[in-house]
Amino acid sequence: MKLYGLILLCVLSLSAKQTFALDPNTEIAPGVSYGVSNMFHTWMSEFGKIYPSVEEEFKRTRIWKQNHDLIETHNTKDPSPSYTLGHNQFSDMTLDEFHQMFGLGIYKKEVASSESKLRGKNSPDADGTLAAKEARRRALQEDDDCDGDTDDNTDDNTADDDATDIPKMVNWVDKGAVTNVKNQGMCGSCWAFSAIGAIESARFLATGDLTNLSEQELLDCDSTDAGCQGGLMDNAFLFDERDGGLCSDEEYPYVMHKHWIFGCSRYKAKCTDVPNSEVGSFEDIRNTTKALMKAIVKQPIAIAIEADTTSFQFYKSGVYVDECGEDIDHGVLAAGYGTEDGVDYWLVKNSWGESWGNEGYIKIGRDSENDLGSCGILSAASRPIMKVS
Template identity: 40%
Template sequence: MASSTMNLAILLLSVFLATSFALPSDFSIVGYSEEDLSSHDKLMELFESWMSKHSKSYASFEEKLRRFEVFKDNLKHIDESNKKGRSYWLGLNEFGDMSHEEFKAKYLGVSTDVPRRRSSSPSFRYENAADLPKSVDWRKKGAVSPVKNQGRCGSCWAFSTVAAVEGINQIVTRNLTSLSEQQLIDCDTQNNGCNGGLMDYAFSFIASTGGLHTEDDYPYLMEEGTCEEQRADLEMVTISGYEDVPENSEESLLKALANQPVSVAIEASGRSFQFYSGVRILVPVSNSCRGLLVQGVFDGPCGSDLDHGVAAVGYGSSGGQDYVIVKNSWGPRWGERGYIRMKRNTGKAQGLCGIHKMASYPTKDD
């Protein structure tokens, strides 16, 4: 018995060494292998392969060379980070040819330079919620639509808003309907379309103007358009209003999340967030040798200067790490099929990346 336990321990240790200090054998997780880094020619081959995978093309040879240099710099950052043995991988995703400054300018969009409007209801309806479940996943409950892609438009605030409205609508009506971000971009003049906005303003707009159209009736353009008021006779999904989650309180966020998806703002401008890929396999530090821990929980680095709107759609634990499940709007190829698990119980009142600072949710009382 002691011999078999020792053999298992040796096996787990060998896996730990392989997974902690080398790239995974399934290179699709990170998008490259060690061999790709061995020469300029290999890097160029990798770049061509990456271009094909993501349907990239450039207007000139000079632009292609410039993008190749950006690509190499991003790959260096990704590889150096992966070799630090973090609990998550970074991957060579579709943003691989964008400088970090370009990425921040195109894919973020929460406006913090305008005052946040407090909800019309000063109460927090979930204040007295007790006996919260250990984990919640609104995807499994049918309240989350497929991951969407905002493209190069700073409309994350609209996607965050819509995800929360889709969630409460499904919970109340039992009908999951994909709703229109484009309507908010075109018609909500309190916000700034592709130049950013706030989820509270968007909730207020929806509640006061009769609701949101479906995605099919008012599809996404990836740019600002003209408000289509003539579509008013088509199907609309309504909300009653919205409420803010008490600031800097993880307990309050979990109380709300146990009852519905929640709009949250985070700081997503870090380079590691740009290339987050997800799952990494680690060995537990334990004498029991019960098996492998599959992690992938993002634990930074990031600050708390809010610049991106996303939707929290659940919470849980993995490998001893507690996390919040966050739905992003950068398409299903980013992160864990469009999602990121963000560490909670960090000891910071603002939460990881400021996730506790500006959370809110729509209400639907009819």
């Protein structure tokens, strides 16, 4: 392998000086051609990738090539698929490594299933938090007027079958009600980004001010959830309701891990709660398409999806229509819905940075044979209702 490394370095050096033209199909290492190596190094430069050894670089080159072939095969299908795939920061990772990084698939740790969510499984309940949440959920669904709205519309969860008043398209991003795309990094904190995204938007709609709030505060201070090991958006809403507000991301910045030793008390003391960032109550949305649409008409909604497929790893554009199941493992934000080229979709904000997907967003197909929608998107939707002074 050291010999192959030396050959590669010499080839790249000569190629850079344009002293000769080498056939792109020439193999410079097992499974690595000169042409693939060139494309891989262009990708490395774009995403700032550096590897500790030549051996590791060749290993990542081969994985990248496999993913590149998958992307090209998908994008050249006839007829053309409803969505495209593309390279991103995860192109040198196997699907299993991708799962491990975000706690997806068999490594699921971030979002419990919809059944577990309602029954309070897979999450700590030492202080009765989930029991209180379940009682709140039932009360909200039984009382048409308890959602704190000032309009005369009936509650989304009880008037679900009446869809005559639902607009054909909603886009809260275009309306300026959604903060910038963020990046959770190597931490299973999607639940915090989903919950904070929903709170940020709800606060904007209540006050007219859009401020980035602190996901890190949830990781450090929300003891019901488990920091980078996962959590539930409803628990985060309940934490904010009990704690009385959140600090800004600027004053309490995200560090991609939980501060374990007196982290909450130490860092919380250094920041001030953003005015009107306190959740007054929250509502779990019924598991139907119409109920979620009606909820999104009001505000962006915290949702959970199954995000463990290779096609999701490399989604780039278009409406994602694929077999992605209902075993939810990732918290995100529903920021709208609409129709593109005759295909209905949900507009979803992810927390994997702007280089993933369509500048950090994905359009997930709205029509599905799954009882809980495409990728289980109807499983665990909820919305915070702000306490505004």
